[in-house]
Amino acid sequence: MNTILIASAVIFSLASGYFFLNRNKFESDFPWLVSFITVISYLVMIMNLNLYTDPVAMLWTRWVGYAISCTILTVSMVEVFDIVGKKKVVALVSTPLIMLTGVLAAVASSTAFIVIFFVLGMIPFISLISIFQSKATLKNSYVLNYLYYGWMAFPIIFILSPETFSVVPSLSIILIGYLIADFFTKIVFYFHIRKFK
Numbered sequence: 001m002n003t004i005l006i007a008s009a010v011i012f013s014l015a016s017g018y019f020f021l022n023r024n025k026f027e028s029d030f031p032w033l034v035s036f037i038t039v040i041s042y043l044v045m046i047m048n049l050n051l052y053t054d055p056v057a058m059l060w061t062r063w064v065g066y067a068i069s070c071t072i073l074t075v076s077m078v079e080v081f082d083i084v085g086k087k088k089v090v091a092l093v094s095t096p097l098i099m100l101t102g103v104l105a106a107v108a109s110s111t112a113f114i115v116i117f118f119v120l121g122m123i124p125f126i127s128l129i130s131i132f133q134s135k136a137t138l139k140n141s142y143v144l145n146y147l148y149y150g151w152m153a154f155p156i157i158f159i160l161s162p163e164t165f166s167v168v169p170s171l172s173i174i175l176i177g178y179l180i181a182d183f184f185t186k187i188v189f190y191f192h193i194r195k196f197k
Contacts, residue, residue, distance in 0.1 A: 005045050008042045009043055033069075034069045059106060063102045077132060090127060101124075106163055129148075
């Protein structure tokens, strides 16, 4: 498990360095910032492995990193979709609300609260998707795949994990799932939007 977290931190360190050195090509500092925040998130989880007797208990900390990195990802998506005004504000507020409900579900004391916070988190997520769908064109609609398949992977992994219902009791498999979702939504995403600029 520690090896997976270390590998994840290394992957995102390399991505952050690459994006930083190529920020002019990407015309943005957002790619390196998102990867850098993700490195910090993985390092906090590594550090917390030594603090918690149950390693599952440290997973909630990733939601803090998600709140920051995913808000920056949302800013990038807002730019791709050319969303302005109140819809832009709603999109930018919806993302941290999704992550707040995620952290509350992760630390919830009962199954009922896990379900409540999970359902509550779907409301701003649906709002976010509908904002982007309303501005989708042939040129930018590929970004919706990152929301549908990338961002939706996180709550699915969460539901399957030992944090909630232990459908997949192996924390190592869950961490690999999170790494794949992180890689797709944070690294591949920025290469993809650069290609279509």
